[in-house]
Amino acid sequence: MRPTGERVRETLFNWLMPKIAGARVLDLFAGSGALGLEAVSRGAASAVLVERDPGLAAQLRQQVARLDAGAQVQVVQADAMAWLRQPGQGDFDVAFVDPPFAAGLWDAVLESLPARLAGSAWLYLESPQDAHPRPPADWHPHREGTTREVHYALYRRAAGTLRDDLNPTADA
Template sequence: MPRPPRSPAPAPRRHAHGGEGQVRIIGGRWRNTRLPVPYAEGLRPTSDRVRETLFNWLMPKLPGARVLDLFAGSGALGLEAVSRGAASAQLVERDPALVAALRDVVVRLDAAAQVQVAAGDALRWLETAPAQQADIVFVDPPFADGMWAQVFERLPRHLAADAWLYVEAPSGAVPRVPAGWSLHREGGTRDVGYALYRRAAATLRDDLNATPSA
């Protein structure tokens, strides 16, 4: 008697970014390292294309930088920064499965001396954690939560005087940053818009230093 046909195996759950549960570090000493991406509602790791653009912009600022990645997710932004020369990264993530995956990656990369993973809500962390004096901050929250303004309000005590701020949001809807930031570069894809800012006082200081003496 012929066997009944097998039922097809269930397709892997596709994440919001359209991938199958992995992203990769695209540059630096950990280049091509695969990062697991457990399913989490609203998770949308920054694409290779956008990250390549961002880190081209940041390249001169990465060596020795202290990085704060507030909605770490897969860790693609914070770990990419350390891979390319940042001195340290503080990753903040509230989803337990993602936190576990991040900690596993840190162990696998032998990166505990440079990369710290904090489990918890980013807004609460900003209110209660010791001041960081971060040189580069990544703000890429779940879009549906709309937390950009609340992050911006709580961020200043964690910033170095000449900090850089990366913001990602839905295409055409990058939020307005508070006074005190100067737009450096911006771009977009069909799905996301992104922008890199610098603290305006640092930008003004650089402009004044570049002005020839009379």
């Protein structure tokens, strides 16, 4: 497990500050759950944390109980790729994607994930410094940064799909 560093997390939430309130959040490959739990602490309406490791998922459930956040946070113990392929929850406003670097899952995730996201969703990707996964063409870079170890980027789905069709004044 390699949790997102504190400085990177602070930068990310500064970027998302006006967008996170009331958002439905997906923390795929949740690990410590730092991103999903921080989103809820900053006003997200709900978060789904998907973690494959049974021990980590149990720790996440305990942490959610300690925070009394069970009404807002759902911990799913499942393989992220298998979870993405199953019918179910969708329409997430924000997705955090930080898979194990050695697994090389970005292409597969970026192919399956968009079906679970809202039309105007925000997508955070974290990858090794030398790998810059790119989402599909209808996603536009918003901000990005690097540290000695990681490259991180925030993308926005292009306007004009799903929910944005109903709300042409949605902010870009």
